[in-house]
Amino acid sequence: xxxxxxxxxxxxxxxxRDTVVICMLMVxxxxxxxxxxxxxxxxxxxxxxxxxxPVALFYxxxxxxxxxxxxxxxxxxxxxxxxxxxxKLLSYKVEEMALAAGLPTPKVYVQDxxxxxxxxxxxxxxxxIICATSGALQQLNSEELEGVIGHEMSHIQNRDxxxxxxxxxxxxxxxxxxxxxxxxxxxxxxxxxDRKGGGNIIVLVIAIIFIILAPIFSRLTYLAIxxxxxYLADADGAYLTRNPEGLAKALEKIKADVPDDPKGxxxxxxxxxxxxxxxxxxxxxxxxxxxLDERIRRLRSM
Amino acid sequence: MxxxxxxxxxxxxxxxxxxxxFFSYYNRVIRYENRIDNAWAQxxxxxxxxxxxxxxxxxxxxxxxxxxxxxLEAVTxxxxxxMTAKTPRESMEANTMLTGALKTLFAVAESYPDLKAxxxxxxxxxxxxxxxxxxxxxxxHFNDSVLQFNNLIETFPGxxxxxxxxxxxxxxxxxxxxxxxxPKVSF
Numbered sequence: 158x159x160x161x162x163x164x165x166x167x168x169x170x171x172x173x174r175d176t177v178v179i180c181m182l183m184v185x186x187x188x189x190x191x192x193x194x195x196x197x198x199x200x201x202x203x204x205x206x207x208x209x210x211p212v213a214l215f216y217x218x219x220x221x222x223x224x225x226x227x228x229x230x231x232x233x234x235x236x237x238x239x240x241x242x243x244x245k246l247l248s249y250k251v252e253e254m255a256l257a258a259g260l261p262t263p264k265v266y267v268q269d270x271x272x273x274x275x276x277x278x279x280x281x282x283x284x285x286i287i288c289a290t291s292g293a294l295q296q297l298n299s300e301e302l303e304g305v306i307g308h309e310m311s312h313i314q315n316r317d318x319x320x321x322x323x324x325x326x327x328x329x330x331x332x333x334x335x336x337x338x339x340x341x342x343x344x345x346x347x348x349x350x351d352r353k354g355g356g357n358i359i360v361l362v363i364a365i366i367f368i369i370l371a372p373i374f375s376r377l378t379y380l381a382i383x384x385x386x387x388y389l390a391d392a393d394g395a396y397l398t399r400n401p402e403g404l405a406k407a408l409e410k411i412k413a414d415v416p417d418d419p420k421g422x423x424x425x426x427x428x429x430x431x432x433x434x435x436x437x438x439x440x441x442x443x444x445x446x447x448x449l450d451e452r453i454r455r456l457r458s459m
Numbered sequence: 460m461x462x463x464x465x466x467x468x469x470x471x472x473x474x475x476x477x478x479x480x481f482f483s484y485y486n487r488v489i490r491y492e493n494r495i496d497n498a499w500a501q502x503x504x505x506x507x508x509x510x511x512x513x514x515x516x517x518x519x520x521x522x523x524x525x526x527x528x529x530x531l532e533a534v535t536x537x538x539x540x541x542m543t544a545k546t547p548r549e550s551m552e553a554n555t556m557l558t559g560a561l562k563t564l565f566a567v568a569e570s571y572p573d574l575k576a577x578x579x580x581x582x583x584x585x586x587x588x589x590x591x592x593x594x595x596x597x598x599x600h601f602n603d604s605v606l607q608f609n610n611l612i613e614t615f616p617g618x619x620x621x622x623x624x625x626x627x628x629x630x631x632x633x634x635x636x637x638x639x640x641x642p643k644v645s646f
Contacts, residue, residue, distance in 0.1 A: 242585070249589045256501065257596035259494060259604065399599070 168389065169315055176320040179382065180217070183327040183375065187213040190331055190371045193364040194338040220326030225286060228278045228322060232425045234266040234288045243294040250303055251287050254310040257397045263287045263313060273297060273411045276428035277309040278322050285313045296414070297407055304404030307394035308430055315393065317386045321428055324379045332372040339368060384447045391452055395459055405456040412449045484620050491608040495629055498601035499547060502594060502632075506541055506550055509557065509590040513538040516583045520564070523574040530567050533560040551598070551632055558591055602631045 188209050195205030237244040248265040255262040263279070266288035273293045279285035287309045289302075297305065312318055342365070395401035411431045426432065432446050446452075513534060524531065537560045540553035565584060568574050575581075609628040612621035 246585070249585075249592070253589070253592045253596045256593055257600055259498065259600045 172315045179320055184213055186375055190334055193367050196364050220323055224322040225278055232268050234268040237265045237267050250306045254306045258310050258314045267291055273414050274429045275305050275309055277312045277318050279318045282313050300403040301407035303398050304407045307398040308390050311390040311393035328375050328379055331375045335368050335372045387446050401456040401459040405453050408449050408453050494604045498604050501597045505590050505594045510538050510541045512587055519579050523571050527567055530564050534564055598632050605629045605631050
């Protein structure tokens with residue numbers, strides 16, 4: 158236990174480095190995708206090059222600027238109402254965990270939903286937001302809620318929120334562009350083939366394969382990272398509360414509770430403390446979260 | 460290129476690297492130290508806030524708990540101990556005293572249904588518990604920061620720089636003995 162603070166410092170630094178690498182990877186991926194699409198559509202490579210980079214950068218800038226707003230409105234979340242005792246106690250818990258982590262107090266939101274869930278978003282600790290569902294407030298006791306908030310606070314402390322929020326946007330954009338491109342190819346392929354001649358057919362095939370694989374690749378990279386960060390946030394959250402049992406009990410309750418896809422769950426899913434989808438979609442390789450049983454086991458063995 | 464120039468360049472490079480290393484180390488020490496001081500300032504703010512809530516609480520319970528003079532006095536005494544505390548140690552001791560006294564008061568309040576239904580009382584109880592939790596979490600952060608700072612300046616090679624900077628290891632905020640006893644409640 159004694160060496161833990163040093164460890165946290167170390168992996169915060171490592172996570173920040175990872176974040177930069179992932180964001181750059183996403184820019185490159187988005188750029189290559191636009192380039193490949195341009196090539197197939199028969200646009201001159203120079204023109205695509207000149208256009209693709211600013212478009213990719215601009216898109217990521219837009220995602221970055223509007224990410225908080227779009228996540229909040231997708232989830233239909235609203236600021237806490239201090240008149241309601243449950244919600245007041247939630248904002249108290251957030252304040253306490255922020256003090257334990259030595260971070261500025263995030264804004265607190267509530268999402269009206271029967272599910273037990275919570276998420277954190279923002280760019281940096283100073284503009285972070287923690288949101289819990291009203292179901293979580295009703296069904297979790299104070300110790301369990303503290304565990305959940307500790308987990309979210311660790312995402313903020315480990316600078317996970319930026320990369321999670323931005324990659325959610327970029328992964329979505331890549332999927333969208335790839336889909337549009339594949340559809341458009343049906344109409345324009347013949348024409349571009351005529352212009353380029355047979356010699357370029359291999360390049361063309363590579364470009365098409367790339368367009369098909371890009372969304373899968375971007376998603377898998379992101380998922381692997383996101384699962385690793387969930388474990389880390391569990392461990393760091395337990396270190397903040399000094400009580401792994403609280404989060405373990407909360408996860409058990411989440412496991413027993415049947416989720417019913419709250420509003421905007423597709424957009425917000427990777428940000429939640431646990432997967433909001435129905436049971437069948439949990440625990441597959443497409444899952445953004447590690448299996449609940451494994452998380453509970455790790456918490457109990459701390 | 461002649462040999463002396465190469466050696467000269469290597470020496471210069473080493474000097475630059477050592478200097479950069481020292482600067483980054485220096486900044487880290489200062490940052491960690493500021494974090495400790497900031498954590499203490501936070502605790503202080505919470506202690507004051509807690510002490511400020513007590514008169515309201517007294518005003519609220521006065522009408523109901525006139526017969527619990529001892530309990531009420533213990534709370535008032537602990538409050539003035541917080542107000543007059545000079546060192547962090549004294550502050551923490553007074554805070555522990557107040558926590559114990561409040562625990563007794565809230566336990567006694569259980570037998571006054573009228574008081575328990577009082578909205579004002581409930582509000583104060585929530586808020587006092589909240590400030591108590593905030594103090595204990597900030598103390599935890601304070602101790603984490605002290606541990607980190609001490610690790611930095613006591614281990615090699617940090618200890619050499621720390622000596623040059625005249626930095627001494629800091630003391631953690633221990634929980635005073637008294638708080639480990641369960642407060643006695645007599646009805």
